[in-house]
Amino acid sequence: MDVTKKFQLAESEIPRQWYNIVADMPNKAKPLLNPQTREPLKPEEMEGLFAKELVKQEFSDERWIDIPDPVRELYKMYRPTPLVRAYALEKALDTPAKIFYKNESVSPVGSHKLNTALAQAYYNSVQGITHLTTETGAGQWGSAMSIACSYFNLNLEVFMVKQSYEQKPYRKFVIGSYGGKVYPSPSDRTSYGRKILKSDPNCRGTLGMAISEAVEVAVTKPNTRYTLGSVLNHVLLHQTIIGLEAEKQMEMAGEYPNKVIACFGGGSNFSGIAFPFLRHELNGQKKVKLIAAEPSACPKLTKGKLEYDFGDSAGMTPLIPMYTLGHDFQPEQIHAAGLRYHGGGQLVSQLKSDGYIDSCEIDQQETFKAGLLFARTEGVIPAPESTHAIAATIREALKAKEAGKSEVLLFNLSGHGMLDMASYESYI
């Protein structure tokens, strides 16, 4: 009775370097632009916003970047995370496909976000920064930054999309328990927030607005920097630890994935699991199909336009060359708040434009159905975001069944849904 099979690496096998896909991309992405001058952004122009070392990573084309020891030590709290062969899900689907998932939900905050939060807090801390700001949608990122700041003795202000702040109170309690301060966005703490509230006092917020508020505080408060949980190159870089571990674990399982699947918000968990596999294709070795699972309510890769756009709503960030639905796009209030971001980021967008990434869009009903099936077979209640990856995987597994062919599918379980139970309840 093979109900489940975990592939568990030893702690000593936690990777010692992150993988930077920029080194292997056939076409480099266009540069970020300074929003005022429209000239390519220079690293030093970002240093008021981000820690210097993170800016260096943002512009780096080195293939491998060392993980600092203190960060790698903290990774040991929850890493290596398990790779699981989802026998029970396969059986429920009666599919010849072999389904594997990387379980990032085992981190103490319940998602993959901690992988970059620890790195970002560390680099800010060694630079002598004392305050950080950030935004959060569903709250996963805010929770991760809060515990990371607790480890490195940094103060943290989190602007949380008002919709989530009210709909997901447990998340803000988690942020508070770890010591971070959390405010509903739009708030009256920034001039941008006050402007929004003046024109629309009932505004429920978006991730773009929350970013604008966090950025405003970071650039106006002394010894303060901003941190972002997705989209940017250095964030994607830190998340490659997911795929690098998964690669070793797939080897333990004696398999290589035909398809690698992840949900897509700003690209961090997607790139994290996918890029290490994609590198073998870019280097002319093994082929792999990458599938970004988007919500129908916010399908930037599937339906967006590739152009320069802002990372936030107010237009305070650099201009990013990316697939975007427009920086003022306000998606429907779906439960997967972490996927309600308007743009696809520089690296993912270039790779998609070059034909290395596929995407699909999935409506909310299908994702919750998939999430419940997963919970009842594999045991873990997935985050609403992660249910998109599961739903896309189920689609592929059923296609394989129809075609009668075996296929190896790997998806990333980016987080658990224990704090999203109200969403499940409203689905049920």
Added chain:
Amino acid sequence: MDVTKKFQLAESEIPRQWYNIVADMPNKAKPLLNPQTREPLKPEEMEGLFAKELVKQEFSDERWIDIPDPVRELYKMYRPTPLVRAYALEKALDTPAKIFYKNESVSPVGSHKLNTALAQAYYNSVQGITHLTTETGAGQWGSAMSIACSYFNLNLEVFMVKQSYEQKPYRKFVIGSYGGKVYPSPSDRTSYGRKILKSDPNCRGTLGMAISEAVEVAVTKPNTRYTLGSVLNHVLLHQTIIGLEAEKQMEMAGEYPNKVIACFGGGSNFSGIAFPFLRHELNGQKKVKLIAAEPSACPKLTKGKLEYDFGDSAGMTPLIPMYTLGHDFQPEQIHAAGLRYHGGGQLVSQLKSDGYIDSCEIDQQETFKAGLLFARTEGVIPAPESTHAIAATIREALKAKEAGKSEVLLFNLSGHGMLDMASYESYI
């Protein structure tokens, strides 16, 4: 920078047998009594309530009992669980004590309860039972039974203490997501529930009342059995997998605990971690001090009387020889709903009476303070129940500091508190 250190066993080292402490007890516990005749209860009298194999275990004095393969396979979903050296907590306390904890919060339902839920569902399933009933306080046990029943295709009805049903809605959503039916207790689904509601329509419920309701349904509905998440010998037996794993992991760490600490509700997580270590003392080998951490609101071991008492409020269960506050005791509405049970069970009570178990009582403020310190140092937000074990461990660590002596402390982190964030919020 040693911030954390996990000791991780291979899957192949998941124990193949549970440990039954009855075989090693110097004084056997007095028998359970039939509540009508007051004669020692015969196994066959319990078979209408529990699966036969569980009844056999309840009366067994075999030292080792085989874990069935299908149960051990399902254990692999989350076992072996990590043993962690809590360096960050030690540092925060500036203590010479070495603190270890067994992390049972990594199970998909977030607590140790799954260890026995899987076993109980399995034995009922092989007997051909189709319906199970149970009660739940905080909801941890109900969640565990719900996923276990989903694996073995059993229907489940859960009576949830009304206080928790309303205060912790996420837990009931979890139970529902896995497929179980959940009702607030007292309910109008049983004659006992209706009787309570008639005399007190605003009754908030107790674990004892919920047990009475679940038992009533089990004995009146065809092909139905009852399951209990703590107190009984077979439940404690299944939980010894915690301590048996921890023993191997302490060996990996090159240490043996001077003190083993766990929170105490009905005794399942306490016995689970403690009994395997106690066996070496009973066999004249290594000494160990066991500490049961109770809430001041419900200190059955610390302040109860050792006598025969019912396991439920209505007086439907067999009479159990145990430390008890009385089966009609209604403890304060503390957040640690899982510790609001009136009695200590047969085995623990005998061992306590024989001097093998110490207990202490801790008030709610101290436990939440301990829980927050643990979250900010070790990363995991603990369940309100588990914060009692942490608070007791911190007391011991500070005593060691005062005495200037090194000591090895091991406690059980029975569950995480992600679904109890409202409790933390009201503390903060």
